[in-house]
Amino acid sequence: MDPAVAAARVDEAVDFVKRYKIVAILRATNPEAAIARALEMAELGCRLIEITLDTVEFERVVRTLSEKLPKSCMLGVGTVMHADKVNELVAMGIDFRFCLSPIHPEGFVARCHANGLMGVPAAFTSNEMWKAHTEGARMIKLFHASLIPPASLKGMLGVGPLAAMSIMPSGGIDADAAPAWLAAGAASIGMGSKFAGKDIQLAEGDPALADAKRAWQESGREAVRKLMQSIKG
Numbered sequence: 001m002d003p004a005v006a007a008a009r010v011d012e013a014v015d016f017v018k019r020y021k022i023v024a025i026l027r028a029t030n031p032e033a034a035i036a037r038a039l040e041m042a043e044l045g046c047r048l049i050e051i052t053l054d055t056v057e058f059e060r061v062v063r064t065l066s067e068k069l070p071k072s073c074m075l076g077v078g079t080v081m082h083a084d085k086v087n088e089l090v091a092m093g094i095d096f097r098f099c100l101s102p103i104h105p106e107g108f109v110a111r112c113h114a115n116g117l118m119g120v121p122a123a124f125t126s127n128e129m130w131k132a133h134t135e136g137a138r139m140i141k142l143f144h145a146s147l148i149p150p151a152s153l154k155g156m157l158g159v160g161p162l163a164a165m166s167i168m169p170s171g172g173i174d175a176d177a178a179p180a181w182l183a184a185g186a187a188s189i190g191m192g193s194k195f196a197g198k199d200i201q202l203a204e205g206d207p208a209l210a211d212a213k214r215a216w217q218e219s220g221r222e223a224v225r226k227l228m229q230s231i232k233g
């Protein structure tokens with residue numbers, strides 16, 4: 001990809017993620033459920049949809065979503081563990097706009113940016129985050145965010161040069177916790193099963209599936225709608 005085009009695409013993705021804030025992370029054992037939930041999340045106002053690589057029938061899921069998601073949404077990939085995987089994703093010919101990792105793979109950010117994808121590595125300490133920032137990461141995933149309070153992020157971003165970093169807390173965050181993270185300075189938030197529903201992670205026949213489906217219908221769906229209405233993109 002032409003470097004100028006790639007850079008412009010990354011800039012656009014960064015701005016879009018900062019504007020719409022909430023990345024809905026879907027990790028599913030049922031591909032049909034993943035597709036249906038992603039489309040439902042879009043209807044509820046989520047503009048950023050991530051499908052993890054370990055989702056069952058990942059390629060079918062993302063190809064279907066690339067055709068069915070509204071053009072107002074951006075589709076991304078999660079749980080990218082190696083930089084070489086970026087090449088495979090690009091070769092699929094799908095318009096992915098961002099890639100997230102639970103770690104900081106060597107060469108991952110540069111490979112993403114060269115291909116017009118916003119690469120988001122993970123870090124936990126301020127030293128790890130600063131290292132990712134100086135290596136070119138435009139956004140850094142704070143993972144596993146539920147292990148610390150939002151005040152920790154606010155304190156870190158209050159230290160001089162560290163304020164230049166754009167941080168995406170992720171891991172164990174639900175709709176009730178999201179406002180505190182945004183108030184603490186989070187540029188965006190990655191939200192998985194506590195937001196997008198645990199039911200899509202459970203296989204048919206799992207004894208917990210019925211309760212998970214009921215929880216989504218009775219409270220999960222409405223929590224998503226309320227949070228997204230509160231986000232003024």
